[in-house]
Structure formats: C-alpha cells, structure tokens
Amino acid sequence: MKIFFFLLLLVNIVFLMIIQLESNRTNKVHITQSYLEEIRLLPSRVACLKWGNLFGIDLQRIKNNISELELDSYLSELPAGEIIVHWVYILSPKTEREIKRQINKLQKLNMPYQYIQNNEYSQWHNAISFGMLRERSLATQLIEELKSKGILNVNMRRLSLEQVKFVIREPTKEVKEKIFMLAQQFPDSKLEITECERF
Incomplete structure (x- = not known):
C-alpha cells in the first residue's frame, strides 16, 4: 500500500511538472506575440x-x-x-x-x-x-x-x-x-x- 501511495504521489508530481512546463511555454509565446504586435517600424x-x-x-x-x-x-x-x-x-x-x-x-x-x-x-x-x-x-x-x-x-x-x-x-x-x-x-x-x- 505504501508503494502504491508513493507511486501515486510520484505520478502527481511528474504530472504537475509537465503542466507547469507547458504553461510557461504558452505564456512565453503569448508574451512574445504581444510584443511583436506593439513594435512598428517607422519609415526612414x-x-x-x-x-x-x-x-x-x-x-x-x-x-x-x-x-x-x-x-x-x-x-x-x-x-x-x-x-x-x-x-x-x-x-x-x-x-x-x-x-x-x-x-x-x-x-x-x-x-x-x-x-x-x-x-x-x-x-x-x-x-x-x-x-x-x-x-x-x-x-x-x-x-x-x-x-x-x-x-x-x-x-x-x-x-x-x-x-x-x-x-x-x-x-x-x-x-x-x-x-x-x-x-x-x-x-x-x-x-x-x-x-x-x-x-
């Protein structure tokens, strides 16, 4: 039972880490896109x-x-x-x-x-x-x-x-x-x- 509990805990930790990494990657893409929208090149x-x-x-x-x-x-x-x-x-x-x-x-x-x-x-x-x-x-x-x-x-x-x-x-x-x-x-x-x- 203890082994099952530790396995379940380990799976949850891994799952949370994957969710966190995916969330960070999505935020970075969103931030980059929003900055690109604000940058306008002025004519020379x-x-x-x-x-x-x-x-x-x-x-x-x-x-x-x-x-x-x-x-x-x-x-x-x-x-x-x-x-x-x-x-x-x-x-x-x-x-x-x-x-x-x-x-x-x-x-x-x-x-x-x-x-x-x-x-x-x-x-x-x-x-x-x-x-x-x-x-x-x-x-x-x-x-x-x-x-x-x-x-x-x-x-x-x-x-x-x-x-x-x-x-x-x-x-x-x-x-x-x-x-x-x-x-x-x-x-x-x-x-x-x-x-x-x-x-």
Whole structure:
C-alpha cells in the first residue's frame, strides 16, 4: 500500500511538472506575440516642407513668424551657401524729424520701402532700404525709377549674404497652410513639399 501511495504521489508530481512546463511555454509565446504586435517600424523618410532662398531682412521676418508656430524639434535651419545681392537704399539724415520727412516724401510719391536699418553702430544706421535684389539689372532699374520721381540720393551696394533653408518635418495640415500663406509674402523664396530623412 505504501508503494502504491508513493507511486501515486510520484505520478502527481511528474504530472504537475509537465503542466507547469507547458504553461510557461504558452505564456512565453503569448508574451512574445504581444510584443511583436506593439513594435512598428517607422519609415526612414517622411513628408516635409523645404523653404529656401532666404536671406537678409526677409530671413529675419520669416524667423519671427515661424517662431510663433512652435515647431521645436520638427524644424531645422540649414545653411544654403552665399548669395550676391544688390542693396538699393538711401542714407537717411540722423534726426528723427528729417527721417519722418523723408518717409512722408516717399509715401506721397507712392514709393514703397522695405525697412529702416536700425543699427546705431553701423554707418548705415537709419538707411531706408528699397530691397535686396539678386539681379544687378533689376537694382539699376529700381534706382532709375526712384530718380525719375525725384529721389536723387539713391545708392546701391553689392553684398554677399548667407542663405538659409528651413526644413519642417511631418508638418500638420494647419502648419502647411500657415507656411504657404507666409511664403506668399516672399515671392523670391522657394517652398516645396518633398520627402526627407526622419532625423
């Protein structure tokens, strides 16, 4: 009887060990399958906007507008080489009153200007800028137009400026719309939808 009891006990122990081993193997397969379902490979290339041909005062204005979109890690600013431009400007008088008089004269002549140089440590402080043009012929044409309207103290200066390109990875529909609207204000810039590396 004791032998029968021990045999029965041994069979139960072996049976429990087999059940335990089978249960562990099933759990491992289930865990492995659940992890495989959660792992997704991301594509190496993603949709992006590339906005290039940006330089000078336009670049600064664009940076100010883009900072409001809070793109953080989605935005990269890349150097895009130097460019030669022709700056058309007039040196403004130093006093605030004379600057206002010059601006009033331009407004009466319907001659738009881009900005007033604001750098008190520069010899071009308060210079009134009419544009930075890539083509010398266009700069010369603008100077002739200004002179024909009685603005005689017009200057042109050849400058070498660093161009910048913005890359915006995976832009939302809202960001695309805002960038396209912003790009319309800068017709010399180049905006394209393309693909680029994820990182």
